Amino acid sequence: MPTTTSSSSSAASSSGNRQADVFSRLASSDPEVKLKALREVKNQIIGNRTKKQSFLKLGAVPAIASALSECDNSSILVQSAAALGSFACGFEAGVQAVIDAGAFPRLLRLLTSSDEKVVDAGARSLRMIFQSNQAPKYDFLQEKNMEFLFSLLNSENENVSGLGASIIAHACGTTVEQQLLCDAGVLEKLVILLDGSLSQREACLESLATVLKSNPEAVSRFVGLEAGRYLSSVTELTKDRYPRTRLLSCLCLVVIYNTSPSYFLNMGTKSSLVTTLLELLNDPGQSGNEAALGLSSLIAEKEDLQKLAYEANAIKNIVDILKTGSELHPKRLQGLFLSLAELCSKLEDCRCSFLSLEVLDLLVNALRHKNADVRTAACICFKNAARSVKNLSAGRFTTDHVMLPLVQLLHDPSSAVQVAVLGALSNIVLDFSSPKSTFIEYGGIKQLIELSKSMDPNARCSALRALRNLMFLADNKRKELFYSDVKAQGFASLISDPEPTVQEQALALLRNLVDGCINSIEFVFDEDGLILDSVARQLRKAPQAQMAIQGMYVLTNVASGTELHKEAVMQQLFPQPQAESNNFMLKFLQSHESQLRSATVWTVINLISPSSPGALDRHVKLRNEGIIPQLKNMVNDACLDVKIRIRTVLSQSMSFGDN
């Protein structure tokens, strides 16, 4: 800008003076002067975020709110309401100020005015407030609130009925509220708005999405209205001329699809929903932001839709948008990266296609974005892209350029980001093609161990998962890096962590640690067998199948060692004295989970492997505890893997002279 400092400061001060002047006139007792001042403020702030901020600082909002309550003068009421509405429009600090100034109940009162213009102004302002997260909670459970809501929906005035729909769209949160609203007939009222004006249609679509979300009963009620007429209407609206209508109707359909996919058997509808959202991604405004998030929500976990999107060139389109260079809104970035992540989640073609487009720089930049949601989305994108073994083993993810920012995120202030980057690293460390690990060179193991002690259970679990992957088929050198920072006491407490998912990952990590050469097994015997005790204790507590599987494989691996090791396992399995109800090995053999049966049989195989001296005695013990007879009953186990292991055991058994 061609200015000098002196002229800019004079401009600033003169505008500041003008603002202060208008502000003082707001407090005038002369209604003419006050009205003029209100109009001036209103006209200055509409569309102008900077002015909203500066008037806010001056304290204009309380001044205007008091004008609202003092007079019966319609013109003053209209201008005050309009000004307050503008402060609240898309400006969170403004909404807060309006509410703090006590304007909310006063605005509500305007709705009962006999002057249509006053009603309009009040309704518009209230709608702005309800579009914000700061809006007061609307208690649908109170009967008078429901009555009021329905009186709004029944109104002829389009701003008022739109307000009713807006309240629903932004305040309805729980299943109970959805149910209450449906039972009171809200769906029948809302669908009338579909045939109304543009703003009524849009308000209706937004509120429908809120009422139907994750509620199959509500969805079926909606679809049942006039034999599916309104579902067709919403579907038609995805081809409407106005982009925002197209977007809102798409989002509504996404909600319905995610809740009850059976209404979308027609491939054509699915396909056009995907392509419409893809087109909307190019919209520069708010619609484009929401379209990106909508798309990620639509294709999440759905391989068929991911395929449709891929065939519609989604990957190239999204990457092109990301590469445009202009600064995109964080919500849009989040949505775009999440969409890419979903596309890469199951389809190898997508991953290869994505990675071939020179996207690593894009992703690395996103890792450094100031918004935590964007960083998280970029990490998830990395995680899914790294599922491509081909690209992983080509070393794409283990360069310093990529690894360094990822490792730095382990210290991120947001725990959601930490969990997401741990997920990415868990996959990336599975690159077995390179002899060294860049991650380890960056001190990754130490950081993972730190995170395994985090307050956030998700972080603990994810950190352990990453360690588990890191220790898979690891050599002693790598295991030493782990042991240097983790002692038996600390590890035992992870095995007994309050969260079952953490316990499971800890056991899986342990399984990998004790796998390998016989020396690896010693860890479980440190500090008087503390860890082995912990494992057995967990197994005795009737754990979930996944945890039990890992635990049994730990015992299997320990039992693959020396005589001492095998005896120690026997001690844990059958401590004396023991009630029969504690014979967890027997219970596991009877489990519905084939993997658990398999893991348990493996333990037996290792315990009675004929090459070791004490095998016979152990065999006798196992027979007495009912294990061998149980195994004999499982000769025709439904799972092939189990069946084969049983054969091995039985042939071992026969070598001891047992039939």
Add this chain to the structure above:
Amino acid sequence: MATSKKVITREEWEKKLNAVKLRKEDMNTLVMNFLVTEGFVEAADKFQRESGTKRILFFLLCDFHLCLVKVSFFLNGETAEIDLATITDRMAVKKAVQNGNVEDAIEKVNDLNPEILDTNPELFFHLQQQRLIELIRQGKTDEALEFAQEELAPRGEENQAFLQELEKTVALLVFEDASNCPVKDLLDVSHRLKTASEVNAAILTSQSHEKDPKLPSLLKMLIWAQNQLDEKAVYPHINDLSTGLLQDPSE
């Protein structure tokens, strides 16, 4: 040339056309839609009274039997009487912009519906831009500079997409003879008309009217349909839309 094309004589053609049934009400609605959208208040008022036209729902179907081209066209709209007062307000805004009284136009728009400019950053920017252009046109350089700094620069900060346009507009201030500089188009009256059109469209949208009248779209459809049919047949064309006269194929 295209001997494989079917030839239709004028007599045959006119017979087919006469077989198509159109309703008077539908044509009235089309005219009403045009008058309202383009803002001819008095004409719309008179026409409404003389024709009793209320509904704006129109359905046109032409069936070209030969090439089975079905041309269908739906017009959606409200089923209520048009409030002519809102047309007057809208026209006042449009006129103000066309005359270069942008500040006045902004106030009028805000009186009509305060949401329009609050939710349309691009439109608001263009109006502010037009204000700056008017100040420059009037030779009020200091005021223009101040306005650019105070009002337009923040828009550029709030939204990077506007920076390029902003730079173009500010460039007007740099040149001694603005009417001969590279960006002189901005000073042209046509730019006022462009801005006026933008505001008009935004108001129409907020009032749930269609942004464009239907009549031009129908005529475009006619021309398209003729082009399509040209590939398959030789028949009398409408070459002059203003007269609508059939002209024999020139062969």
